[in-house]
Amino acid sequence: MPSDRSEGGAGWLAIFLALMLIALAFVVALATTIGDFSIGLGTVVLAITNGFGLTHADIPRIQEAVVWDLRLSRALVAALAGAGLAICGAILQALLRNALAEPFVLGVSAGASTGAVCVIVLGIGAGSLTLSMGAFAGAFAAFALVAILSNGATSGPNHTILAGVAAAQLFNALTSYIVTTSGNAQQARDVMFWLLGSFGGVRWGDFQLLTVVIALGLAICLWMARSLDAFTFGDEDAAALGVPVARIRLILFAVTAMITATIVSMVGAIGFVGLVVPHAARYVVGPIHLRLLPACAAVGAVFMVLADIASRVVATQQTVPIGVVTALVGVPFFAIILYRARPQA
Template sequence: MCLVLLAVSVVLALRIGAGTGWAEIGRAAGVRLGLPVQPLSRLQDSLIWDLRLPRVLLAALVGAALAVCGAALQSVTRNSLADPYLLGVSSGASTGAVVVVVLGFAGSRLGVTGGALVGALVAFTLLMLLLRRTGLDSVRVVLTGVVVGQLFAALTSLILLSSGDADSIRAVTHWLLGSLASARWTSVAVCAVVLAVGLLVVWLCSSALDGFAFGTDTAASLGVDVRTTRIVLLVTTSVLTAVAVAAVGAVGFVGLIVPHGVRFLVGPLHRRLLPLSAVVGAVFLVWTDALTRVVFSPLEVPVGVFTALLGVPLFLLILRRRGEL
């Protein structure tokens, strides 16, 4: 049912917006399938296949990646407020993107996406160096992640203030709020490959994640190699987050509210929780991005702003239903 809902959501989101009716979508698909239909103009065909479809698919992939990361980190850290940006990777990506824009390389082959990915990996490397002599217990991981995130957030602010370029600051601010407007097929392909591998790795650790939910001692008594499993999960979630943030910027609340909602519906077992969180996260971000295109039209509102507007009341509702508020 969730997969059918995702497929329907992608098709409907492709239809939402100016210049894409059902007839145009059908003709564009017919041409790609080799059917005898009247081809669209180059502008309409490019709107559907080069702009709208990559944007919808990238929204689904990023939503799935963030939801899976949130579900895994909430179990690894035993912190119900954990989300994909807990480890400081998002802040590192922001610093990398800012450096690229300020230095004038935004239009180069590296681009904002490449700079963000490099910054995210640098932040994660620093995190692991700081944690190398610890037992990787949840408290130290969380606190160190917060420190790394604050460090790179301060560097981002310092670089922006020192640049003094209003255009650069405006461009970076729009990216930092999370935007799918620059989605391209290259980003879709990279995110699809990374998500497939990352989801498989995290799903193979489902039993370990079930053990982590009851504490490290319980997980160890069940035969889980706690340190190795934590390293694998931290690396996997960090790479997933880095690729997602590099592609669209920081999109908040998806990795926080989706796992809680799915856990409320299907229970805490990660063998079901992880794939369902991926699908629900994909549906959530597809529809959120579709709403940003019509609710505030013709203004282009970053999707991260809209996820926050929707995420806050939804998260409060989930906490209220669970009796935690």
């Protein structure tokens, strides 16, 4: 029974997290062995141990680089992105007391898209660095707009969601306006690809940046986990329990905007993970955030690595956008959870 698990102390959580970590190690290992370039298992292992400096085996440079620089860095960035989006989803669902809340509900994704499209189509700057910075700036512009519209997040969850919807509409309209008035077919395709997300361009530098941002974000969220629990009862009850509601909400919004903007500027707007994973994790470990957040991180990481593997192998000599896969794989999975979690008559 789910209620037993959620009340049942740290033992169940520890077992679950251990299982998920083993699963994560397994899927990352799988990700390093699967790909267009066929490389033997022994060579893969040696390439990884070489990368960590444990061995100095003499294997072909090209195979070593494919495993270490392309596949492993990609798998780990995918894991972090999945973890980050899932954490953000859980936080926002709690803060806004809305089961449909997800990282993009604050308009962050729409803002990032507008920023990226400005760079792609209007040619403000060039190259991937300016693209990321454009996306990041757009994401924070959207976040700032939502914060202003909802009075620095003091005016309650519904107001914030409406502000987020308004911001998303505004920035989506801006994106469409720019693409239709100044883009050509090729640019429209670039934009579409960017909007659906891709782990194609990530390298070790991205991994390091994302590690710092997500570790910091997760630490802040865990530190405020008890306050988050109080939010579940509503703003007034939380305030009665001594939680500084407005301040904590603003801080946690800023943390989620930071994590989401970093992820979106790196790999594009990958939908569905932030919405679904918290529900799945809540079903397994219960709603207490000190347990839910680590579980979300673990489940999100495993799910995203699996989705990325699928996006690479589903079409030969072509990469399918990751956002397509997360939804195609995620919806049936989500359907099972919904079905099993239906209220008992």
